[in-house]
Amino acid sequence: MPQPSEDQLKAQYAEIAVLAGQLAHEIKNPLSTISLNMELLREDLANTPETPQTRRGQERIDRVRRECQRLEGLLNDFLSFARAQAGRMEAVDMNQMIEELLQFFHPQAEAAQVEVVQLLDPFVPAVAIDREQMRASVLNLLINSVQAMPDGGRISVRTRRIGENLVLDLIDTGAGMDAQTISQIFDPFFSTKRGGSGLGLPAAKKIIETHGGTIRVQSEVGRGTQITIELPPALEGPKLLEQRR
Ligand SMILES: Nc1ncnc2c1ncn2[C@@H]1O[C@H](COP(=O)(O)OP(=O)(O)OP(=O)(O)O)[C@@H](O)[C@H]1O
Ligand SMILES: [Mg+2]
Numbered sequence: 001m002p003q004p005s006e007d008q009l010k011a012q013y014a015e016i017a018v019l020a021g022q023l024a025h026e027i028k029n030p031l032s033t034i035s036l037n038m039e040l041l042r043e044d045l046a047n048t049p050e051t052p053q054t055r056r057g058q059e060r061i062d063r064v065r066r067e068c069q070r071l072e073g074l075l076n077d078f079l080s081f082a083r084a085q086a087g088r089m090e091a092v093d094m095n096q097m098i099e100e101l102l103q104f105f106h107p108q109a110e111a112a113q114v115e116v117v118q119l120l121d122p123f124v125p126a127v128a129i130d131r132e133q134m135r136a137s138v139l140n141l142l143i144n145s146v147q148a149m150p151d152g153g154r155i156s157v158r159t160r161r162i163g164e165n166l167v168l169d170l171i172d173t174g175a176g177m178d179a180q181t182i183s184q185i186f187d188p189f190f191s192t193k194r195g196g197s198g199l200g201l202p203a204a205k206k207i208i209e210t211h212g213g214t215i216r217v218q219s220e221v222g223r224g225t226q227i228t229i230e231l232p233p234a235l236e237g238p239k240l241l242e243q244r245r
Contacts, residue, residue: 021082024075031075035068070195077199080136081188081206089128089211091234094159094166095120101135102157105142113152114145124159124166125233129211137204141170141227144200147193148174148225168229177219185217 004012042061045054102116109116145155153173160167177185184190186205191198208215213231 017082021079024078024082028072028075028079031068031071035065035072038065038068073195074197074199077197077203080133081199081203088130088132090131091126092129092131092134093126094124094168094231095122097131097135098138098157098159098168101138101142105139108143109146109155112146112149114149115152115154117154117156119156119158121158121160124161125164127166127211127231128234129231130207133207134211137207138168138170138229140200140204145170145172145174145225148172148176153224162230164233166231166233168231169226170229171224171226173224176221176223176225177217178221182217182219 038061042058042065045058045061048054098118098120102118106116142155142157149172155173156169156171158169158171160169181192185201187198188202189198205215208229208231211231213229216228216230217225218228219225
């Protein structure tokens with residue numbers, strides 16, 4: 001049998017990716033119905049007199065709800081990974097985006113006893129990005145950092161300029177990673193966490209690369225991790241329009 005050509009393989013891959021996306025979607029809706037009904041069932045049980053049976057029932061419902069939440073998270077991550085390609089590009093002030101994101105993130109960091117330090121260089125260039133996708137990626141990276149600091153710590157969020165480019169560094173004082181782990185973190189579904197999807201970093205990488213950027217990781221066990229994202233500047237006027245296409 002003749003080997004399929006590269007174009008044929010690409011077309012097959014694209015078809016499978018679309019099907020997988022549709023499948024994930026098909027699973028999501030009934031899953032949220034299950035979740036919602038479990039919640040209602042739990043409320044019903046909470047309103048009946050407590051017996052050993054109702055208590056056991058509640059525990060079982062909680063277990064199902066936790067699994068539903070985990071699957072919902074996995075499907076969301078999968079969908080954003082499958083969809084990760086530059087969508088609506090606009091010139092974005094990264095400092096402003098970071099400030100807004102950190103305000104939103106503050107309660108979560110505080111609850112985990114994580115101090116967040118902002119070091120924003122006011123002279124960084126605007127970047128042409130899909131704001132929502134980039135925001136979601138950076139948020140995932142911040143959550144990774146918090147998860148690497150179970151006893152609290154510090155995340156520094158820094159913007160700076162290298163040549164024409166904007167650089168965003170996320171530096172945490174968390175558990176860090178050994179070389180073996182670092183070599184796998186961008187592999188889809190690689191995770192060291194119970195219930196982790198392992199899609200956060202691959203999705204972030206894909207999104208950053210579709211924006212013409214790069215993502216690098218430096219880490220040391222017991223000391224912490226630095227993620228460095230470099231993005232090209234948004235061009236002015238007609239060139240920006242070209243980038244948007
Ligand atoms: N800041 C960090 N410090 C230490 N380890 C990290 C850090 N960020 C990522 N990792 C490691 O990389 C792995 C992959 O991260 P990724 O975000 O892709 O998936 P995950 O966090 O495990 O799952 P999910 O994002 O669905 O919760 C993590 O399981 C963890 O081992
Ligand atoms: Mg993650």
